[in-house]
Amino acid sequence: MQPDYHPESIERQAQQHWDDRQTFRATEQSAKPKYYCLSMFPYPSGKLHMGHVRNYTIGDVLSRYHLMKGYNVMQPMGWDAFGLPAENAAIQNKVPPAQWTYDNIAYMKQQLKSLGFAIDWSRELATCKPDYYKWNQWLFLRMLEKGIAYKKTQVVNWDPVDQTVLANEQVIDGRGWRTGAIVEKREIPGYYLGITQYAEELLSDLDKLPGWPERVKTMQANWIGKSIGVRFAFTHDIRNDAGAAINDGKLWVFTTRADTIMGVTFCAVAAEHPLAAHAALSDKKLADFIDKCKHGSVMEADMATMEKEGMDTGLKVTHPLTGEQVPVWVGNYVLMSYGDGAVMAVPAHDERDFEFANQYELPIKQVLENTLVYTTELKAEFPRESYEHAYFDTKIWKAWYASKSPDEVLLFNSGKYNGMSHAEAVDAIATDLAKLGLGEKKVQWRLRDWGISRQRYWGCPIPIIHCDACGSVPVPDDQLPVKLPEDCVPDGSGNPLHKRADFLNCACPKCGKPAKRETDTMDTFVDSSWYYARYASGFKSDAMVDEETSYWMPVDQYIGGIEHAILHLLYSRFWTKVMRNLGLVKYDEPFANLLTQGMVLNHIYSRRTDKGGIEYFAPEEVATIRDAAGKVLGAKALADGQPVEFQGMGTMSKSKRNGVDPQALIEQYGADTARLFMMFAAPPEQTLEWADSGVEGAHRFLKRLWASAYKNERHIEFALESRKKGRFDWNDEAWKNAAPSQNGLRHQIHRILQQANYDLSKHQFNTVASAAMKLLNTIEEIEPEAVEAGKGYTPSGNVQAELACESFSILLRLLSPICPHITHALWRELGYGEDILHAPWPEPLAAALEQDEIELVLQVNGKLRGNMLVAKNADKATLERLALAHVAVQKHLAGATPKKIVIVPGRLINIVA
């Protein structure tokens, strides 16, 4: 064997070996248990970044580990190939998104291959191919038939300069990222999927997912947000010009806090609400305000953080229970798309209403009793006169409320409901409203239906044809797929499909007259909602999925970034349930076990353009300015020397230009070093700030491993030879006769292995990597001189050779999922066998783990004072006697009598004095 480690040649040979034998080609015919290991497929943005390397290495470690554990493993790969960045690239480079995408796929595929992942490439797919997205269209049509898909208006960001719809990402501080123009909200029609019809099951089935991280399940449950409340109406007699009562004289609202209904002092409606529009007809200032509300982005984070503004409409509605006249305000924080676009306001017991009431001097009426004492401190901070009997700062109130059980807080100031608890009051009030025909109990979900229409070119066409005579007509199944022309070059304004007569013009499937195709495309989350089932289904052209999915599905291990904790994972769960209800699949949930990888972060630098848009700089394009502690204060662009802004750390992404390409790393050190370093850096679920400062160390370890194997080559050969000839019987008896130092080393080796196997079961790969390093450190303590050629037959020499042989075999197998190339090569070079992947997974031997004596820690009053060796089965009395007699204990007890002795078996003795 070669004396030095040459990664490029051994990696090429190992990959060739796997290619030649089709090692990772998965088949459905196997007696072994199946293991479907899936990493979230990448968007083909151009190059891999470190987040990809992390994600796919984690998946590969799990795949290879299970392969050696005796599973029938399938690990596929594909491309989430539709999306916005391809259009941006087209605008910049004037290349069609299709060509840019296919070029990127080719490059990134070669990068993935060079990392040596155990992928079954025969199952590769790309979502931008018609044979894939045909089935998006097909299932969408089934959903239309079932009433799951429907059409209604949606609010979008509109750039008035580019005359185009903007993605949320393209809105920076309320302005278009290219034009800098103030963004407007626009209402346009679009298609929705009724995910709320599945809300109950999506929530309750979280309990069927013990293999998912708790935090992801919590996030999904909060997102679905089931709450039981009351929908009710204020009445009015406000009539439009035609004399008809607006909305039948009812202002509907929803509340989860119906018990506070007697504390309502005003109502707030969205700017788009019919009452607001009516009032604006005769009020110029109100009309201007409503117009102003239409500017700004539609993002929830922006809505929630913006200054709450409102204006009185001058209109009054009647409280259904008190008969009081309640003023109606327009509030910029009320969303038309939530519920009925109107809310009741109870400033005494709602933080947002409180803030609004304070700002506009609206009355506050307390209706929940409160035994919190109005202290002088509170008076100083909240001195307003009307606070005399109520302490309405809702932060204080909420803290007080949270310290009580809901039944302890009773209603007061609420007429006939006085003295009732929360639950009693909600029931009584709902009953009274129902008697009046003005309300009822209702389950309300925070979850909204999924709007899938995108006014963009590079996506899956929505299979609808618009006919003047017949309206919106679904494309018949036999005309699927509706193919997207692949040669368009978007220029940033409008949808290029509008200019494509060959795509646009068609015949109405119903009446045959000339008609126009829908030009909206589907949200790319549709593409990623079922790709896992397609991998598993043999790519039939006549079916979306087939019976083979029932062999592989559900996915046994899904791996992907925590940023997908809600949307992608929830949509996939929903899509699965729709497919199940259509009889296409038999499982309820797509992903049995989930590992959410922590983000790989890097610095983000940006600068405002002259127009008011935003421009990002890659970290290597700037020189950072740091303070004494090394904290980044700012930076200057290397190109022009002008300042750029440091935006903090953020996840690696194409759009923020802060991705790090692993190519240089792979070329300089090899794939094994890149993989090892990535796994060693941090546990998989932890966020990681990118720095390559440890790469050298990972590479140094692999060089040491190779050198050590080279040094031990002859001893291992000798030991393997001896085993074959049956010259020595390496049973427990034989080891008992070996020297204590040799048994000590063997004990250490098996202890490290035991811990590493435990860490693997927890998916904590960084400590598995460090276990490999510890194993090598331990192996280097074995003295190889004793078995130099020709002198290897002394009893001690035999033990040394056998110890080296056993230890290396453990180390190579343990390391092989992380560093498959070097371990593949060394396994063969040292003569262990043809293919390490066919070797069984190493397990520690009970006999090697056994120890006669154990070390116990001695504490006095919880402080470490010493330790002692005791027989492993020493009884309690002996332990106490030995501990009290210990010199360090005696010293710290200083003659005091122990009050208590705490013994933790196998660990410590704490003497409390």
Next chain:
RNA sequence: GCCCGGGUGGUGAAAUUGGUAGACACAACGGACUUAAAAUCCGUCGCUCGAAUAAAAUCGGCGUACCGGUUCGAUUCCGGUUCCGGGCACCA
């Protein structure tokens, strides 16, 4: 703003989930080898703390973002604060 995570040496991190804080590495420093450098090997490495000493060994104190609590014992559990990251429905 709301929901979910996280904060441990100069750095990445570990601690068998309430029991020796800092394993394994990186960087730095010192040494060996070398004409020299690289590579390699050996050693030191939480603290502008205290005692001891010529120097060390050694002994002790403090230390897991901050404040408080529970416990014989807290990086781990509970309450509060703060900073950082992820998500917030058209980035994927």
